[in-house]
Structures are given as structure tokens and as C-alpha cells.
Amino acid sequence: MSYSIELELQKFPKTVVLKDGKKATLRPLQKTDEKDFHQLFLGIPEPERMFIKHRVTDIKVIRDWCQNIDYGRNLPLVALIGGKIVGDATLHQQLGGWKRHIGRVSVLVHPEFRGRGLARALIAEILELARGEGLEKVEAEFIGEQKAAVHMFAMLGFSQLLSLENYVKDMQAITHDYILMGLELKTDEEYAGVGG
Numbered sequence: 001m002s003y004s005i006e007l008e009l010q011k012f013p014k015t016v017v018l019k020d021g022k023k024a025t026l027r028p029l030q031k032t033d034e035k036d037f038h039q040l041f042l043g044i045p046e047p048e049r050m051f052i053k054h055r056v057t058d059i060k061v062i063r064d065w066c067q068n069i070d071y072g073r074n075l076p077l078v079a080l081i082g083g084k085i086v087g088d089a090t091l092h093q094q095l096g097g098w099k100r101h102i103g104r105v106s107v108l109v110h111p112e113f114r115g116r117g118l119a120r121a122l123i124a125e126i127l128e129l130a131r132g133e134g135l136e137k138v139e140a141e142f143i144g145e146q147k148a149a150v151h152m153f154a155m156l157g158f159s160q161l162l163s164l165e166n167y168v169k170d171m172q173a174i175t176h177d178y179i180l181m182g183l184e185l186k187t188d189e190e191y192a193g194v195g196g
């Protein structure tokens with residue numbers, strides 16, 4: 001793990017207060033989260049699960065993620081309420097290549113816990129981590145049906161970079177439109193007004 005991530009992660013676990021007054025704990029995914037993390041995906045309705053790139057109902061997929069945690073590549077930040085994982089936002093990075101300055105964010109909140117500001121809180125943390133990592137941009141990918149998510153990312157400052165008709169296939173090999181959204185990150189120096 002790079003020194004910068006190690007430093008950044010020191011602020012977790014972190015408690016956030018949601019719109020309904022309930023508290024959620026945010027922290028990076030741990031090796032021991034396998035069962036709980038799997039439960040989060042099992043709680044996502046089948047039609048929505050089709051939007052997820054990986055076969056997340058398969059415990060083997062989740063086990064592999066938990067056993068091979070590499071925060072420099074994939075940094076899953078989970079949200080817990082009452083000890084249960086109810087949401088996740090992950091920062092994906094490519095270490096090298098022409099997208100090395102671009103992070104990708106994905107987010108998922110259990111249906112019972114939506115509309116309380118959990119995704120907003122998770123993404124805000126992810127953006128801060130991305131800035132801390134020195135990334136310059138963050139992108140997010142969607143299929144056309146993910147209207148709520150596209151709307152939410154737009155409200156968080158992301159803009160649509162491109163949209164391709166019938167470009168991707170879900171787990172059942174049904175094609176969908178593909179939408180790429182992006183956000184330019186301001187560096188800490190720019191915030192401080194030193195960046196010129």
C-alpha cells in the first residue's frame with residue numbers, strides 16, 4: 001500500500017449523520033467482511049443486479065475481492081448501519097497506462113437505506129481520497145437505465161462525457177446504452193489558491 005493511501009485511510013472509521021438522523025460508519029473494506037459484503041449484493045433486486053459488471057451473488061467473487069484487497073487498485077469504502085454493510089463506493093485506479101490519472105468510482109446502496117444521503121457521503125469521501133492520491137479526474141460508468149444514478153452524479157458535479165447506443169451487454173447478454181460521466185478534480189494547491 002502506498003504511503004499516501006495509508007495516510008489518507010487513517011481517518012477511518014468515520015461516522016456520518018444521515019438525513020434521517022441515523023448514524024453510519026464509513027471505513028475501507030476488510031478481509032473479514034466477506035459474508036456481510038455478499039449480503040449487501042444479495043439485497044439488491046435482481047433487475048438492478050444486472051447493471052453490476054461482476055457476478056456478485058457468487059460468494060467466490062466476493063471472497064476473491066476480500067482476500068486480495070489492494071487499495072491502490074480498488075478501494076472499496078463501505079457504510080455500516082447497526083453493524084450491517086448497507087452501502088459501498090469504490091475507487092478504481094489503473095496503475096500505469098494512459099488512464100493512470102483518472103480514477104473510476106462506482107457506488108451501490110441497499111434499497112432500504114436509499115434517499116438518506118448515504119451515496120452522497122460515500123462519494124464525497126471517495127473524491128477526497130482520489131484527490132489525496134493525486135488523481136486529476138474521476139469517471140463513472142452507467143447503462144442507460146440507471147437514470148437515478150446519472151441524475152445523482154450530475155447533481156454532484158459530474159458531466160456526461162459520452163453516450164453510446166447499445167454498446168454494452170449485461171449478465172444476460174442484453175445490450176444497453178453506455179454512458180460515461182466525468183469530473184475534474186481540483187488539487188489541494190488549487191483549493192489553497194497556490195496553483196495559479
Ligand SMILES: CC(C)(COP(=O)(O)OP(=O)(O)OC[C@H]1O[C@@H](n2cnc3c(N)ncnc32)[C@H](O)[C@@H]1OP(=O)(O)O)[C@@H](O)C(=O)NCCC(=O)NCCS
Pocket residue numbers: 048051105106107108109110113114115116117118119120121140141142146148149151152155
Ligand atoms: C444511485 C444510488 C447509489 C443512490 O443512493 P442514495 O444513498 O439513495 O443517494 P443519496 O440519498 O445520497 O442521494 C444523493 C442525491 O441524489 C438524488 N437521488 C438519489 N436517488 C435518486 C432518484 N432515484 N431519483 C432522483 N434523484 C435521486 C437525491 O435527491 C440526492 O440529492 P439531495 O442530497 O440534494 O437530496 C442508489 O440508488 C443505488 O445504489 N442504485 C443502484 C446502483 C447504481 O445505479 N449505482 C451507480 C452506478 S456507478
